[in-house]
């Protein structure tokens with residue numbers, strides 16, 4: 758597993774080693790003990806899998822607030838998506854900054870997003886599947902969102918038309934109207 762920290766400290770790009778043979782490939786997409794040795798010690802308790810039919814679907818930007826905040830380990834099961842993390846920890850030197858990476862079935866890359874970040878993605882192919890591990894269970898009462906196209910964030914999603922959104926995501930507030938429940942606890 759190649760592990761690379763992104764420009765947002767705490768957010769990591771993971772590239773599992775793929776063992777190819779005549780049948781296809783094999784990879785370990787998560788190995789708790791090995792990742793703990795690399796400093797990424799997470800207890801994931803829920804796996805999520807969604808499919809977005811239309812190219813240009815955006816899900817996000819989402820978070821769960823404490824006491825049910827979630828770290829997530831994200832990968833693409835089919836097609837291509839653009840995955841984004843945004844720092845929303847008040848007082849963080851990188852508050853409001855984002856990183857985005859193309860995750861695809863072909864490249865096998867994964868994004869590790871800790872608590873205190875928004876997460877969202879845009880699909881770059883039809884019928885795109887995302888699979889992600891979460892460090893806490895779904896808690897709808899802690900569910901929150903920020904508009905994916907908030908001008909203060911200025912995320913370049915690479916969309917060629919209007920995004921396909923859920924009603925909930927279309928009604929999400931922009932950063933200026935959003936009071937983050939997360940506070941930066943200092944450099945690790």
Ligand SMILES: Cc1cn([C@H]2C[C@H](O)[C@@H](COP(=O)(O)OP(=O)(O)O[C@H]3O[C@@H](C)C(=O)[C@@H](O)[C@H]3O)O2)c(=O)[nH]c1=O
Nearest residue numbers: 805807816817818819820829876877878894895923925
């Ligand atoms: C997230 C979630 C949803 N649901 C249900 C609630 C609802 O009826 C249906 C669809 O939920 P949503 O519209 O919130 O699904 P979606 O917009 O795909 O939400 C997800 O987006 C990505 C970007 C994330 O990071 C996730 O944490 C999650 O927020 O699934 C669960 O049962 N468990 C879950 O963990």
